[in-house]
Amino acid sequence: MTTQSKRRSSLPYVLVLPAVLLFVLFILAPGVYAVLLSLQQRKVSGGLLGTGSKVVWAGLDNYRAVLADHELWSSALRMIEVGAITVPLTIGLALLFALLLDTARARFTRAARLLIFLPYAVPGVIATLLWGFMYLPATSPIGGDHVNYFSPAGVYAAVANIAVWGAVGFNMVVIYTALRALPPEIYEAARMDGSSELQIALRIKVPLVLPAITMCTLFTVLASAQLFNEPNTLKPLSNAISSTWVPLMKVYTDAFVNSDIYSAAATSVVLAVVALAVSFVAARVVSSRVAGVKR
Template identity: 75%
Template structure:
């Protein structure tokens, strides 16, 4: 119980939780909205080269996380960056959260896009044709017809993205040697790893792991319930209108 008490009163752990939530506040909406945007654009009647575009968007998901982080890390470094690294401090305190979130978004958008695009392609084409006959524009069809009907897919992608944000580890851990702004305890999983294998405090690490696992389970259930209630109701209304 002393270990659990130490976890609850560990200020460094709570700071790492806040950093994780900050990165997640960037990652989750950016990933879901970009994936939805790409899926809707690829599903339009005027879309061209859709196979190549789908592959290009999905390809980053196939790149292992450590390799992707190293690639972006060298893009961020001033000595090797072709994207303005000499003028923008990507590893500075004010930018490091965005830099880490960018890598996570880059790697996750493709998977979510494929899920949403598959759902869009499964919709009956008669729905789109009826909306066009009624005078709806492509934007109106996308927002008022397509999006409500694929609400379950959007909810599932949102849940997966939230879980990935809570398990943030590879990106900051790989970038840590390159940035002074990323400490060994920057996010909770890095804190657990450091306690266990750097400070050799296995008991504190085990207690932190259990507390963190319970927290992730609670957040997952909450997000799943909210997504099911909100998006499920919207999808049901859309099906009734159809």
């Protein structure tokens, strides 16, 4: 093999090396460290005075405690309830905007795409602070004293609204890109057969971009499972949001407020396993949908 051939064969490995290093440093290594921490505990010694402590091997004790923690299950239920609002609204609005922008009569599509996508570019904490001031009765231009956005029931919609507002733009771009990749001859043939724009959208466009819609749904579900910025930022403004309102807030509280990094690590590992399971199932669904569309 010549020197030039060797360089060409090694070029792909050189190109992916930075990505592999970043994956190892910021995902794989922290994950392994979290697993090691989750198998340990800190035991206090010295009797009632508790003058000393040491780290001991705990095995699966932390995982048993995590799975038996009612507060964790309650926080997971609240996360699911917010996700039940966020996921359908996000995907539904993203699909609606993408279909409207892809119609033959659409005007100012570039400006519209930018305006819809712009909220995604705003950092989540900043967006939550802005919405927080809009929710406060003293400063709210949307309801004033007549609507309590921070009530035990209203806070779910308040948090979900912020999540939807920030995620619709990204999903719209993904679906709109998939729509633009479809051959226009399909639409022309449908119009010649007398199909309306609504029929073309529902019977042709939506089935053909179903893989993109499914992928966006997967991303949105995973984002809902990582809900943290919105409720944590709104917590000082609402008594309805506790320090363990969602699972990641509980992890943060255990690790940095209660100084129990071992229990927090076990909870993190459990959440990561659940997220991987959801990703695996969703990926299988996406593959089956793509295969069905191709057939």
